[in-house]
Amino acid sequence: VLLSVCLNPAVDVTYQVASTVVPGSSHRVTQVSERAGGKGVNVARVLRQLDAPVRVLALVGGAGGQAIRTGLSAAGIEADLVEVGEPTRRTVTVVDPLDATVFNEPGPVVTGADWAALVQRFRSHLDVAKLVVLSGSLPPGVPVDAYRMLTELGQAAGIPVMVDAEGGPLELALAAKPYLVKPNLAEAQSLLGNIESFGGFGNRLGSSSPTRDEIVAAGRRIQALGARNVVISCGRDGLIAVTEDGDWHAVSAEVLTGNPTGAGDALVAALALGTVTGLPWPQRLRDGVSMSAAAVASPVAGEIDLVVRDRLEPGVRVTQLARAEELER
């Protein structure tokens, strides 16, 4: 089974409003929809859609926690939910004719006992897990090195661990040498900017258009910090992968517009499935690009449009990049 850990799931609430959001004024919401979400839940949804065996381990509480339980059950996703004393957070996305404006609640305060219970449940799943995905933010009270600790436990059990996080939790997780990390460009910049000036590179990376070589160099720096494989997602410019087996650039011939929320989660799901099924890197990346694009084409996060994926997949261009040391030889 693929184990998706979701420490800070969310009830994702979407408000439709008829005219554009104006700060300081009142808005009449015309339609309200709610859905069990959070990155880990979205990853599990996509894996489930691909018929992969998946299990969610999450911290939940209150009415929101009940909504997560109901939502996972309705999606046919196996779940182990550890109850905490405060309610699961909500995210509110206000969709107007031009834009989506998002408000993310911080999440419940998690006690030491809650966290210990989660770790114990995590250990109990390791005897059947083929791969672990750790994704999303940490709720207040969970130690900032939570992903490092869980990565260590997973890798010690011989299970590849993938981390999709940012900031301190990602930085600290690198020390546990996770199988893969998947920052986007901004997250990679922030990570490198925090750790070192890196010859001014961290600052450049977030500018409108860092070069492909610069992104590869960033990936290699993150690899040097501990990650065995690094996939940096670059929006419509595709993916840069810096792996143990070589470096690649993968990009879709066709760029779709739509809802970008959940595109990263679909990519993580593709990479997780490709890892456990032993696909070669170029095919994993091809799947990742087409599934990200298929997530953008789907109106809700945590779902991909399989028809779109099948249409885009042959058009994904995967290019192996020569390594500097090889060029120098």
Added chain:
Amino acid sequence: VLLSVCLNPAVDVTYQVASTVVPGSSHRVTQVSERAGGKGVNVARVLRQLDAPVRVLALVGGAGGQAIRTGLSAAGIEADLVEVGEPTRRTVTVVDPLDATVFNEPGPVVTGADWAALVQRFRSHLDVAKLVVLSGSLPPGVPVDAYRMLTELGQAAGIPVMVDAEGGPLELALAAKPYLVKPNLAEAQSLLGNIESFGGFGNRLGSSSPTRDEIVAAGRRIQALGARNVVISCGRDGLIAVTEDGDWHAVSAEVLTGNPTGAGDALVAALALGTVTGLPWPQRLRDGVSMSAAAVASPVAGEIDLVVRDRLEPGVRVTQLARAEELER
């Protein structure tokens, strides 16, 4: 007992964010607070704070309905809550360093059976009610003439009914000759603009500064449409009252800044209490102005700062306005 009817109560959620709201971007919420709200609940809270006997009759549903029940109970407010099948709505107010941006959910869809149950409960309270307050929006499914119907039932039982609403529900309620309506300037403009051109007056009323005479004329038009007494709230310019006993302008010497949400509800509470205790109009208006200002000074809607009220009350200036027909004599 004072009966406050709340057909569309709300769980008022407040999000604090550290920087100003930017449409199209993501915002990290630093603090979340929730409170049972909606105009009718806020009116009841203020009456309770003034030790007036008050009872809330409301339509509630789901987890939000439970939050309303808990909130009213915690405030020591007697409640008769009619359960509906869909959840009570939320309002989300995002408070940034400059502004408050509000998103109002429409509310649960109410069935004919739910509405009939509410009307039956309403009738049952009329043998003890001294006054009825009908305030706020109608949830989907409640007939647009709901306030007219409830006003007719109340007035037929000899009980004064006050209506704080806008648009169609207010317009239709006028036909039942409510004891009092309390539009603000914009609501009065909208009402008159919908009904008649009124010599171009409806259009002028909402402009930055209609004259006092123009506002009095608007009040008299609304009176002619059926309301026995009309109080128009004009923000920092105070109140214009067009009543069966004369016309007045009431304004505070001191203008406070703060949270304007709930100021109108505090005014309604003051007018309701003044009515049942038989205060002369000038004193009712004096209380209304000072309690509105004291609501602005309070950080949360549905509460007034009693110290502020006591300090401002002597400084409220109430001026009786000569009637045109008297001047002509």
